[in-house]
Amino acid sequence: MIINAAQLCELLQGELIGDGDMKIYGPSQIDKGIPGTVTFLANPKYEEYAYTTDASILIVSRDFTPKSPLKASMIKVDDVYGAMMFLVEKFSKNGTPKPGISDLAQLPTDFAPAQDISIGAFTVIEKDVVIGARSIIYPHVFIGHGSQIGEDVVIYPGVRIYPNSMIGDRCIIHANAVIGCDGFGYRPDEKGQYIKINHVGRVILEEDVEIGANTVIDRGTLNFTKIGKGSKIDNLVQIAHNVTIGKHTVIAAQAGIAGSSSVGDHARVGGQVGVAGHIHIADRIEIQAQSGVHSGKYPEGTRLFGYPAIQYNDYLKSYAVFKQLPAYMKRIEELEKQIAALKADSQ
Amino acid sequence: MIINAAQLCELLQGELIGDGDMKIYGPSQIDKGIPGTVTFLANPKYEEYAYTTDASILIVSRDFTPKSPLKASMIKVDDVYGAMMFLVEKFSKNGTPKPGISDLAQLPTDFAPAQDISIGAFTVIEKDVVIGARSIIYPHVFIGHGSQIGEDVVIYPGVRIYPNSMIGDRCIIHANAVIGCDGFGYRPDEKGQYIKINHVGRVILEEDVEIGANTVIDRGTLNFTKIGKGSKIDNLVQIAHNVTIGKHTVIAAQAGIAGSSSVGDHARVGGQVGVAGHIHIADRIEIQAQSGVHSGKYPEGTRLFGYPAIQYNDYLKSYAVFKQLPAYMKRIEELEKQIAALKADSQ
Amino acid sequence: MIINAAQLCELLQGELIGDGDMKIYGPSQIDKGIPGTVTFLANPKYEEYAYTTDASILIVSRDFTPKSPLKASMIKVDDVYGAMMFLVEKFSKNGTPKPGISDLAQLPTDFAPAQDISIGAFTVIEKDVVIGARSIIYPHVFIGHGSQIGEDVVIYPGVRIYPNSMIGDRCIIHANAVIGCDGFGYRPDEKGQYIKINHVGRVILEEDVEIGANTVIDRGTLNFTKIGKGSKIDNLVQIAHNVTIGKHTVIAAQAGIAGSSSVGDHARVGGQVGVAGHIHIADRIEIQAQSGVHSGKYPEGTRLFGYPAIQYNDYLKSYAVFKQLPAYMKRIEELEKQIAALKADSQ
DSSP: OOEEHHHHHHHHTOEEESOTTOEESEEOOGGGOOTTEEEEOOSGGGHHHHHHOOOSEEEEETTOOOSSOOSSEEEEESOHHHHHHHHHHHHHHTTOOOSEEOTTSBOOTTOOOOTTOEEOTTOEEOTTOEEOTTOEEOTTOEEOTTOEEOTTOEEOTTOEEOTTOEEOTTOEEOTTOEEEEOOSOEEEOTTSOEEEOOOOOEEEEOTTOEEOTTOEEEOOSSSEEEEOTTOEEOTTOEEOTTOEEOTTOEEOTTOEEOTTOEEOTTOEEOTTOEEOTTOEEOTTOEEOTTOEEOOOOOOTTOEEEETTEEEHHHHHHHHHHHTTHHHHHHHHHHHHHHHHHHHHHTO | OOEEHHHHHHHHTOEEESOTTOEESEEOOGGGOOTTEEEEOOSGGGHHHHHHOOOSEEEEETTOOOSSOOSSEEEEESOHHHHHHHHHHHHHHTTOOOSEEOTTSBOOTTOOOOTTOEEOTTOEEOTTOEEOTTOEEOTTOEEOTTOEEOSSOEEOTTOEEOTTOEEOTTOEEOTTOEEEEOOSOEEEOTTSOEEEOOOOOEEEEOTTOEEOTTOEEEOOSSSEEEEOTTOEEOTTOEEOTTOEEOSSOEEOTTOEEOTTOEEOTTOEEOTTOEEOTTOEEOTTOEEOTTOEEOOOOOOTTOEEEETTEEEHHHHHHHHHHHTTHHHHHHHHHHHHHHHHHHHHHHO | OOEEHHHHHHHHTOEEESOTTOEESEEOOGGGOOTTEEEEOOSGGGHHHHHHOOOSEEEEETTOOOSSOOSSEEEEESOHHHHHHHHHHHHHHTTOOOSEEOTTSBOOTTOOOOTTOEEOTTOEEOTTOEEOTTOEEOTTOEEOTTOEEOTTOEEOTTOEEOTTOEEOTTOEEOTTOEEEEOOSOEEEOTTSOEEEOOOOOEEEEOTTOEEOTTOEEEOOSSSEEEEOTTOEEOTTOEEOTTOEEOSSOEEOTTOEEOTTOEEOTTOEEOTTOEEOTTOEEOTTOEEOTTOEEOOOOOOTTOEEEETTEEEHHHHHHHHHHHTTHHHHHHHHHHHHHHHHHHHHHHO
16 A cells, blocks of 8 residues: 555645645654655654654654654654554554455365455465355465465465365465474484484364465374464474364464473464474463473463473573583682692691 | 175185174274274173173174174174274275276376376376386375486375485375475565575485375475485475475474484474474484574484473473472572561671 | 586596596585495595595596595596585586476466576466566466566475565575565454464565575565575574565574564574564574574673573573572572571570
8 A cells, every 4th residue: 555645645634735646655653764664653752863864754742743844744643653553553464365266376166255255366275175155365476285374364385285274264274384394203213323203193273364475384294283362473483283272372483392392372482493202281371482391290370481491480580590500610629629638737 | 995894704704793784984982982883892801891882793702692683783703803904094095096097187198107107097107107016196286397206116296306306215294284385584674675595406315205185295495305214204394495305204294304404313392393494303303392502513313302401301400490480589588588677787 | 417537537537546437426525425426535634535536537636646445436636625615516407407497387378488488387377467577486486476586596396486476686586485475464353263364465586585494474464575695594484474574684484583573684593593573683682593583672692591681691691590500599598598597596
């Protein structure tokens, strides 16, 4: 959405002071305004930035009177904060693909499109795929046979969905994520050569899950890998085969959950965390970034840190000593000298 | 493959008891059965699940007689375990693209297809590419000029292969992996600005290599980056320029091997491990997840852990003390007090 | 570029001795030569390899006379090193897509191509996108509406650029990188369920930035995420929303910079490093691989290591003691025994 100040003013039912032709593509914060954006003076303590911001349009309250000339075009409105929320929502929806199926997509001949779905150019949908109403499949997506996509789902460009995956209603999957590839399962033969174990399970994303860009979720070996309702997974995360993630759990970027482990509900997994295979992480556990969790023994709500991870405060206390280890080492040496001297004296 | 109970029964030459129209898409474990799957009662100790499983079809032995009604349709067979192995193999092959070249792929005009290859829609193959017999190239793949793809190779959607790469027979490359992009090589000029070093080497995957989804393997600067025969690399792994990985080595998800290093044969590299540049990791070394290996001094078969990595048991012993460091610190302070008291006494 | 020895000889204005039909696809080092490559004897101390190399063509100085027969075809030139630099440059440019727009790309009807741009097959360009002169957009690229791509940019296959991104002149973006996806921002409601925060900011790459394969850069929430001029980012890196990276900074593979943090100019961030959110990393700071930086208190030029990161040398000194902790523990126990004995004696 590229609109000019006059159009924006009409949208907000405001009063325009300045150049009505000034064009903007989106919003910005007043202290970081750049040309081509609209910004907001909602909090009087930021007034100084009103005069210096590089944003093209400034939205202010009806009662605001500048003390010196503004560089930006100004739009006066009744409710600055409300106007901002309205515009952010509007900009975030803008440019979303319209319902319709591209002539350049490859679909099965018997594909039965649900109401108001959108399928972009160069997307490939294999047979026996069901896509729910109002879902948006961007260009360059691959959806393997037998997969079921819910309603109001958004799948960004380049997402690869292997066969038989299930994607719940209102899920969002970001660009180049891979859903349902084979798990890392092999058995060594007598020569130490690896024989591939067939993976025939599936991935299940329950409703309202969001998956980040370039994240990978392996299919189950025989059963499923599942992400619970409302959980959010950041970019570049690895979820191995047979893993179960609970509901309303968040997993930050570059974390990895090894095979057959599970994570409870409302847990918080930090960036670059590693969780070992075949363990269970209890509900509401919070794992500090980069930690390596090797044990499922910690109860609900524990905060973990370290490698291998222990209780957060215990790690910090040990690490505080770690940083002074050379000094402690000297104190031990000093003690040894003093004891030797005392022993010599007492003989 | 979506088939119903009657078809499945015929396939297994079994005896059907229940609804022949019940449709399934794949197998499941009996304790985790979900609708739309076929499950198996192979081990009598799981019999309780036979009555409660949500799987749609249950395969049992000829001599099994249920003690109470089943929810699932039942198929009796002579060899339950054999039937399971047969079906897992069958489901894993199912839906594989058939030989043929999509009209929607972009090929060089002089492309000479080998026998029974499959090339999917929207795949781009540049000039001077050779693809061996029976290889399957899914949709959305890019293969740069001069690359050589062996026989019986499988390349999943969205894989990008830069020019002059060599992919050995029976390799499998999962979705969105990138093979052969430029290494991270620059030289700083006198102002600290980075000048790109041209990369003209290639990537060589020997036979039977499997590469995970979203993994990246950089090309060599002048020579090659090579993955040895039978090695398996998980998702989201980084293999930098000029690296050599030996044969039958496994590298778990999110590990990274820095430039010009090498890893021996039959090694095991854990998830999120980092190996520094310009070192050699000996054969059969096992590196615990998240370790950072900075030295190539460890002999064949060593197990490593830590950051920087040391011998596994040494790290565990040191870490056991680390966890008690605050207590040890107090013991040092206590010793200092006692010595001071003894010295005072002895004066 | 596949050329034979005769053509190569003419290109270098050299003198050919051997088979003129011998074909090569690229260069190699003399000690690692493989068939199909041209190698170089520039340094006399490598002469032994001249007789054993598997390279197909060997370039030598005019005055070189082999002491025994060569396997390779030989080309004599005046300046071996100059010939090598010339060929590396030539091979690196070879096969680059020619200017032109593929009939198989999807462009807006009013798209106005700049001079000598190249757009590959199956690429999708949304409305209001501007692409500068001589830029190369490979196949399978997605560029969202309102994005601005500078001049002489190279965007490799499978790159996904979300709307309103700005890519500066001479940027290089490697395959399957994702630019501008939503940040990982949610607010929990009273039940601990996460409500998505709309992201309407953009990504700005200044001039001469290089982005590695499968790297992800999130858009700003309201403003921008910015990578400064000349900075180089390796593969599989995560740059979160609202981050600012300075100029001429390098970030190695699999590192992650959390939301709203900033990194200064000429900094060096090692592989798998994690930088916590909302901190500032000063100019010229060097962060050792795998470190976790939790604080922005370190001054310009500091070298950091550890988890949480401290000064490099301090970490090494503490870690040296860490490795001997079990021995120190025994020394403390020994001291305690000796003190107890001394106390018993003195009573």
